[in-house]
Amino acid sequence: MSSRHNNTVVTTLQHHIMDEQRVHRPDASGEFSSVLSGITFATKIIADQVRRAGLMNILGSTGQTNIQGEVVQKLDMIANETILACLGYRDNVGIMVSEEEDEPHIIKELDERSKYIVLFDPLDGSSNIDVNVSIGTIFSILQRRSDGTDGRVMDHILQPGYNQVAAGYVIYSSSTVLAYTTGHGVHMFTLDPSIGAFLLSKENISMPVSGKTYSVNEAYKSQFPDGVQEYLDWTKTKEAGYSLRYIGSLVADFHRTLLKGGVFLYPPTQKTPEGKLRLMYEANPLAFLAEQAGGVATDGRQRILDIVPTALHERTPLVIGSKDETDRVSSFWKG
Numbered sequence: 001m002s003s004r005h006n007n008t009v010v011t012t013l014q015h016h017i018m019d020e021q022r023v024h025r026p027d028a029s030g031e032f033s034s035v036l037s038g039i040t041f042a043t044k045i046i047a048d049q050v051r052r053a054g055l056m057n058i059l060g061s062t063g064q065t066n067i068q069g070e071v072v073q074k075l076d077m078i079a080n081e082t083i084l085a086c087l088g089y090r091d092n093v094g095i096m097v098s099e100e101e102d103e104p105h106i107i108k109e110l111d112e113r114s115k116y117i118v119l120f121d122p123l124d125g126s127s128n129i130d131v132n133v134s135i136g137t138i139f140s141i142l143q144r145r146s147d148g149t150d151g152r153v154m155d156h157i158l159q160p161g162y163n164q165v166a167a168g169y170v171i172y173s174s175s176t177v178l179a180y181t182t183g184h185g186v187h188m189f190t191l192d193p194s195i196g197a198f199l200l201s202k203e204n205i206s207m208p209v210s211g212k213t214y215s216v217n218e219a220y221k222s223q224f225p226d227g228v229q230e231y232l233d234w235t236k237t238k239e240a241g242y243s244l245r246y247i248g249s250l251v252a253d254f255h256r257t258l259l260k261g262g263v264f265l266y267p268p269t270q271k272t273p274e275g276k277l278r279l280m281y282e283a284n285p286l287a288f289l290a291e292q293a294g295g296v297a298t299d300g301r302q303r304i305l306d307i308v309p310t311a312l313h314e315r316t317p318l319v320i321g322s323k324d325e326t327d328r329v330s331s332f333w334k335g
């Protein structure tokens with residue numbers, strides 16, 4: 001389904017979601033698309049706030065720290081509250097989990113109607129806000145378990161990533177771009193602020209199978225596992241000929257890797273022996289997108305999407321990107 005705008009045929013995100021639903025989930029009641037539209041509506045508001053942050057005196061920190069022990073930026077809280085507000089009144093969302101909140105938000109009892117669980121990092125990379133570096137929102141959507149699990153909320157939330165029904169991110173940069181998957185390819189949309197709509201820009205994205213770009217914070221090299229240090233030494237050899245690109249904003253580093261190929265890695269360090277990045281609302285959604293685009297995502301040993309979570313905010317090491325590149329990291333790092 002498409003429309004005409006500025007004399008060109010365009011496909012909005014809403015149309016695309018409905019088309020996806022009609023083709024792949026004809027029996028769906030449209031509830032799922034209303035969850036996605038709640039998220040995308042929130043990200044339009046966040047994009048506006050991010051763009052005007054410097055003018056609205058909402059840069060800087062709130063002086064608080066979150067469960068991750070990180071300083072909470074004013075825009076973090078605004079983004080968090082925006083998503084909670086936009087999804088909180090959707091009948092079909094039962095639980096929300098935010099990087100900024102210690103505990104899950106139980107909106108409604110999980111039942112056949114309010115069966116969706118939305119997990120999100122409202123504004124990842126927020127330490128970069130004040131220096132105008134790209135930041136992003138990452139989201140993951142699960143459904144309540146239907147295998148007779150009893151009513152314990154955490155049993156419904158702590159599901160492995162292969163159970164996700166959708167995942168995506170929005171990157172707030174020179175333009176605001178949304179990428180999402182429902183398990184039928186990765187599709188990308190660019191926000192047209194003049195009409196407030198996300199318009200299809202890339203459909204069925206395929207991550208290049210290789211790419212001579214590695215993305216890691218090399219300042220921690222001496223703390224990485226030996227195999228990773230050997231990989232990093234190899235990338236600098238003349239025969240390898242790799243480039244290093246590291247923005248320090250996960251969504252931006254992943255967005256480049258998805259489109260151009262290469263590999264992003266955040267191995268364990270002495271400071272973060274379990275890894276720094278969170279499994280449920282960072283690694284899982286990006287791993288779903290990577291695999292749907294033909295890429296790979298592991299924790300150095302196993303597929304990210306196979307990890308059975310044991311805690312809401314658990315962290316994981318992450319190696320994500322082109323198949324050839326992640327395989328090469330694994331060949332050096334025996335996990």
Ligand code: P6P
Nearest residue numbers: 124125126127217248249250251
């Ligand atoms: P480091 C931002 O704080 C973040 O969570 C990710 O967006 C980013 O990839 C990572 O941390 C950067 O961590 O230790 O390199 O500053």
